[in-house]
Amino acid sequence: MNLRVVKEDITRLKVDAIVNAANKTLLGGGGVDGAIHQAAGPELKEVCRKLNGCMTGEAKITEAFKLPAKYIIHTVGPIYPFHTISENKKLLSSCYINSLNIAKAYKLKSIAFSCISTGVYKYPKKIAAMTAIETCRKWIIDENYDIEIIFCVFDSDNFNIYNDIINASFN
Template sequence: MPAKVECVRGNIADQPDIDVVVNAANAALRPGGGVAGALHRAAGPELEQACRPLAPIEPGQAVITEAFGLPNRHVIHCLGPVYGRDRPEAELLAACYRNALELAERHGLASIAFPALSAGAFGYPLEEVARIALATVRETLPRCPGIAKVRFVLFDAGSTKVFQRTLTSRDQTL
């Protein structure tokens, strides 16, 4: 049975029915603003302590920790590319989603929730993030048979609409 892929508006730090949430991390894996700040605040100081020995990470890379105070089993931390600076940005962004899915599969996690990696402070155009993210997930899922659900959790109605429209579109090529 193929994995269910869905796009919802919500808070990435409040996904109790999901095994692993993905953090839009910075290279140092430190608390910050946006997704990283929300996840670190909800998880508690243990998350930052668990991240220290794993840092720094490079764009496209994914690492995993426990979730601590979050309602999930784990957190996968991905460093997305900064648009216009990290090259090749589309390949690095796709690597984030692919590496996170493969890491979830290796750890026996059946459900994963992603934010729109690189779309916030890193300046990546949202429509491109949606296209690359959804195409990469569709391309990678056949190699991850243990994953039953992929959820994209978007912060606002506009972002949710862009992801939902892209999800139903036939053009999701990389």
């Protein structure tokens, strides 16, 4: 099973798709969403405008324009603690499942996820990482699809959290 964590700028990754932790408008915002829109160029905003937004837990795909990735999959994570604990987990899991389903539909072989919902949406980092890894592992087994999954983080705290969970779950 090809799951790993890297501490890098997601806008520089040369993968089939990067996953943007977007807001419901898909028109850019702060954090990784703003960085992806900035690096991809103004064409991304124009294409996203035509998508008419995205609901929490869902995902939509666009080309990546000026990024080295081929595609951007935009997903909207839950705002914590807006929903119940079980609903938050279900919505966060849906972000990963729907993004991976799009990757499979497009026959993609590599995907890099940013940390979904852990920035301004305040989802606890460790719980979000456990949900992400658990959901992706289950999806790979259930779908029997060969894809490289990268969790791309920008800080040491998230890197250590993901690395510890991945190492513990494979040992």
